[in-house]
């Protein structure tokens with residue numbers, strides 16, 4: 206059975222590669238990207254599968270057991286676009302194409318100077334024989350780094366100018382996970398690439414786990430009353446937990462002035478760094494926009510991309526004026 | 532649908548690894564592990580973890596080890612080809628992609644495809660002697676008989692680079708067809724054969740005269756070479772989804788046979804009796820076994836993702 210499914214998958218991957226990708230690569234003299242192209246087709250297919258699972262599991266939750274009832278779903282559309290751009294590979298490919306040359310150059314320079322960056326497995330050699338354990342340790346470290354990236358994107362004004370786009374959705378659904386300003390996506394890629402330079406990258410072959418993690422991130426944005434229970438909500442980030450992160454009204458306590466519940470997968474970081482806030486009821490989501498343009502940009506992809514850049518520029522230039530001491 | 536895949540992987544960790552002299556080792560580069568395949572029953576008997584982004588696999592010249600090159604984890608992993616047990620890991624081998632030993636066994640060469648560089652190591656203890664810049668994307672390699680030079684295909688600049696092993700300096704570059712991949716020295720030490728992946732032929736180079744003397748048309752995406760072991764013929768894999776393998780006569784410099792081999796045939800291995808050719812189907816998650824008497828694929832063995840490299844002890848001579 207499994208072999209049969211794999212055969213179908215491989216046949217489809219081969220067909221797509223043969224009819225679409227390879228002819229293009231050869232036509233443009235990019236034959237050395239053939240292997241990458243083949244893996245890219247797999248990435249797109251797996252992204253589609255993940256999306257199909259997310260839709261099959263989470264759309265019924267939203268329909269049957271919603272956190273809030275909406276009169277219309279117009280506002281969701283732009284998030285669907287973000288999701289397709291992301292899961293079908295366009296955004297990841299662009300980020301990779303922009304960053305890979307820089308980091309390759311950097312790594313190349315390091316090697317020529319006899320510096321081989323150490324990896325987690327060099328500190329803990331036993332991990333070589335236990336790729337799954339290695340993967341899980343990387344996961345915890347990367348999630349820790351993601352907590353801080355996310356928290357800082359709420360703390361710095363210039364970064365919030367971009368990340369605010371993710372929060373401007375008032376009809377949050379499982380599609381909202383990928384709603385990010387493209388420059389924010391680029392920074393996230395940069396963050397990950399820098400980190401990889403210091404600890405290496407996790408074993409890449411645990412596709413099942415990677416899909417499961419993606420699903421958790423989709424689920425945490427789902428418009429549903431589902432919770433993981435009194436204890437579960439403190440173990441894994443779920444819909445109730447992340448809804449509080451997206452709450453329109455921030456909790457009054459000054460320690461939440463930049464927000465709460467920054468964790469992506471494991472709430473433990475919010476517990477450790479005192480940024481956790483969780484109540485029984487489910488708050489409305491969104492942000493209080495400062496201008497009519499911002500309100501107008503809520504549902505429009507290009508308006509959001511432009512707005513992010515304008516706000517980023519404003520934040521950077523006003524910072525220079527306000528704090529000459531730096 | 533990929534979750535069971537993971538479960539399968541975990542389960543295989545508990546399978547007994549019944550490798551023996553009749554076992555083939557197959558490297559699954561995307562699954563980051565190796566498969567053991569029984570060459571008598573044509574069944575996968577187990578798997579073992581390898582490392583991060585393993586790309587190539589090669590037997591040492593004395594067949595005492597099979598080496599897996601780990602591009603991302605910067606190491607070489609040695610497996611015992613008889614038992615399948617790991618023998619050792621050599622760390623701090625920077626980004627190895629394709630490997631090779633010089634015929635005099637003095638040099639071990641590792642190409643870094645990603646970082647545009649060729650590393651020259653002492654084969655005796657794998658200590659680094661020199662790093663040679665080699666833009667762009669050094670891919671495969673071949674040596675001359677006297678072990679004076681190593682020739683490297685530069686995939687993205689469409690050239691062959693010759694490095695003098697005595698001085699460890701680049702000597703010359705020669706332009707060839709688009710995206711050169713595999714490279715093979717003819718047994719008379721006269722010609723270099725280069726698989727032109729961006730086109731459909733093998734380019735024949737008189738390396739002493741530094742010029743192309745012939746183009747042998749095989750099929751689209753001519754990629755890699757393996758000597759048949761009779762001192763005269765060489766197999767060429769044409770790596771497309773509906774791919775093929777050509778047999779080239781190195782004396783007449785012509786294609787003499789061709790077999791349909793679906794799934795993107797890449798690396799190859801041949802049985803000592805010359806009756807069977809094994810090829811990893813890079814795009815098909817399979818090892819294809821070609822019956823050389825029937826001249827067609829006789830078996831397809833499912834292995835892991837992106838199989839890149841196959842090796843067994845009972846192979847024919849390497850020329």
Ligand SMILES: [Zn+2]
Nearest residue numbers: 355359368450
């Ligand atoms: Zn946020």
Ligand SMILES: [Zn+2]
Nearest residue numbers: 371426447451
């Ligand atoms: Zn969110």
